[in-house]
Every structure is written in C-alpha cells, then in structure tokens.
Amino acid sequence: DTAVSQTPKYLVTQMGNDKSIKCEQNLGHDTMYWYKQDSKKFLKIMFSYNNKELIINETVPNRFSPKSPDKAHLNLHINSLELGDSAVYFCASSQAGSGNTIYFGEGSWLTVV
Amino acid sequence: GNSVTQMEGPVTLSEEAFLTINCTYTATGYPSLFWYVQYPGEGLQLLLKATKADDKGSNKGFEATYRKETTSFHLEKGSVQVSDSAVYFCALSVNTNAGKSTFGDGTTLTVKP
Numbered sequence: 001d002t003a004v005s006q007t008p009k010y011l012v013t014q015m016g017n018d019k020s021i022k023c024e025q026n027l028g029h030d031t032m033y034w035y036k037q038d039s040k041k042f043l044k045i046m047f048s049y050n051n052k053e054l055i056i057n058e059t060v061p062n063r064f065s066p067k068s069p070d071k072a073h074l075n076l077h078i079n080s081l082e083l084g085d086s087a088v089y090f091c092a093s094s095q096a097g098s099g100n101t102i103y104f105g106e107g108s109w110l111t112v113v
Numbered sequence: 114g115n116s117v118t119q120m121e122g123p124v125t126l127s128e129e130a131f132l133t134i135n136c137t138y139t140a141t142g143y144p145s146l147f148w149y150v151q152y153p154g155e156g157l158q159l160l161l162k163a164t165k166a167d168d169k170g171s172n173k174g175f176e177a178t179y180r181k182e183t184t185s186f187h188l189e190k191g192s193v194q195v196s197d198s199a200v201y202f203c204a205l206s207v208n209t210n211a212g213k214s215t216f217g218d219g220t221t222l223t224v225k226p
Contacts, residue, residue, distance in 0.1 A: 004156075041200050041219040043157075048213065056213050090156055098208040099145040099164040104156035 003027050006091045006105040013081060014113055021076045021108045023091030031055075032074040033102070034066060035090040043090075049074055050096055081112045115140045119203045119217035126193055126224050134188040134220050136177075136203035144205040146170075146179050146186040151200040151219070160188075160201070193224045 006023040013019055025032060033056075034046040047066045048056035054066070063079045074091060091105040120135040138144065145164040149157040161170030166181035175190045186203060200221050206214040 041151075041221065043202065043216045043219065045213060092156075098143075098206040099162070100206075101147070101159045101162065102149075102157075102214060104149075104158065106156045 004091055004093055004103050004105040006089075006108050008108060009106065010109045010111075012111045012113060015081055015083060017081050018077070018079045019081060019110070020078070021089055021091070021110075023074050023076070023105060025072055025091075025093040025103070027093055027103060029093040029095050029103070030071060031094050031096050032068065032071075033090075033092040033094075034074065034076050035092060035104075037088040037090060037107070039087070047074075047076075078110075081110075083112050086110055086112045115144070115205060115207060115215045117203050117205055117215050117217040119201075120220050121218075122200075122220040122222065124220060124222045126222070128195055128224055128226050129192045130224075132188070132190040132193045132197070132222070134201055134203075134222070136186045136188065136217060138184050138186065138203075138205050138215075140184075140205055140207055140215075142207040144207045146177070147204040147206070147214075148175070148177055148186070148188050149202040149204060149216075151202065153199070157202060193222070195224045195226055198222055198224045 004025045031050045033048045049068045052068045068074045088107045094102045147162040148160040150160045151157045161172040163170040163179035169178045200219045203217040
C-alpha cells in the first residue's frame with residue numbers, strides 16, 4: 001500500500017494552461033508538504049500544512065495555490081503555467097516534530113512546452 | 114538561520130570503494146540530522162538519522178555520526194555497490210522552526226562495476 005501517492009506522475013502541458021497535482025497520504029500524519037526539485041536536483045520547500053492549516057509558505061509565485069481538504073490530502077493547483085515551472089514536484093508528509101522522518105511521494109514530472 | 118552544506122558532486126567510484134560524503138550544518142536550537150537517498154526516477158526516502166549528539170545512524174551498510182563539536186554528519190560506507198548509485202541529501206530539522214526541514218543540495222553518486 002503506497003504511503004504517499006500523487007497523481008499524475010507525468011504531465012506535459014502548454015504554457016498558459018492551468019493544472020493540478022493531487023496528493024494523498026495514508027500514514028495518519030498531521031503535516032503535509034510540497035517540494036519542488038529542479039533539473040540540478042536542488043530541493044526547495046514550497047508549502048507546508050499542519051492539520052489543514054498553512055504553516056509554511058515560501059516565496060512562491062501566487063500562481064501556485066495549495067489546498068488541503070483534510071489532513072490526508074494536499075493538492076497543488078498551478079495557474080498560467082510558465083516554462084520555468086518545469087520540474088519535479090514532490091508531495092510529502094510527516095508527524096510534527098524535529099526527529100520525525102519525512103515520507104515522500106514518487107514525484108510528478110511536469111514539463112511545460 | 115539554518116543551513117546544510119554537503120560535498121559537491123558528482124562523485125564517481127568503483128565498486129567496493131570506500132565512500133564518504135561530507136555534510137556540515139548550522140542551526141539554531143538542537144537539530145535532528147538525516148540522510149535521505151533518491152534512486153533514479155523515485156522520491157526521496159530516509160536512509161538514516163540521528164536525533165542527538167554522538168548518536169550514530171546506520172542502515173544498509175551506511176553510517177553517519179552526529180558530531181556536535183564539528184557540526185557535522187558525514188555519510189560513510191565501507192564498500193559501495195552499483196546499486197548505491199543515487200542522489201544523497203543531508204538534512205536537518207529543528208522543533209522551533211514550524212516543522213520546516215532544511216536540505217542540502219544533494220550529492221550524486223555513481224558507482225561503476
């Protein structure tokens with residue numbers, strides 16, 4: 001049973017389109033995240049939710065809007081896609097607390113053409 | 114602020130060679146330290162962790178010791194295999210930082226037969 005699952009895995013879309021990536025975790029964690037990984041493998045946190053409440057919102061264009069309908073889901077909607085949005089987006093979850101492991105999904109490969 | 118600096122890659126080794134990937138950190142408070150591994154085409158997964166000074170984390174033949182005096186958490190393995198080829202991320206988290214973890218830039222390891 002997949003712990004953190006995200007869909008779609010691959011997404012190719014044109015500039016200017018709007019797209020969403022869905023994420024679900026079945027680990028019972030109270031905190032969920034979105035990370036962006038660029039072509040050089042650098043990992044950057046975008047958002048973090050704890051119990052459906054936004055707690056981390058890094059400097060991300062407001063074209064990116066997260067939504068957490070419940071503790072087990074955190075979706076990412078992207079408006080007006082740009083070429084520079086091409087990256088791998090990882091959903092992740094953990095229990096709050098510094099010693100706790102973050103569990104990552106398999107990633108969503110977004111290519112904007 | 115918190116930061117993680119890890120050895121730049123890429124690193125290329127022959128099978129059965131000794132591996133060290135250096136990681137140093139700066140943190141406010143008392144961090145927990147982690148190594149995550151990302152195999153090709155997959156998400157990150159925990160390799161090992163240590164939550165207090167002098168703790169040693171170990172898994173799959175990899176080891177790292179939390180050294181508070183040198184603010185380091187170097188990853189070592191005595192004999193690497195081709196299957197260890199991956200990207201390795203050093204990371205820290207601190208309870209006071211609203212659950213935000215800080216990741217290093219990743220080190221790509223390629224092991225040749």
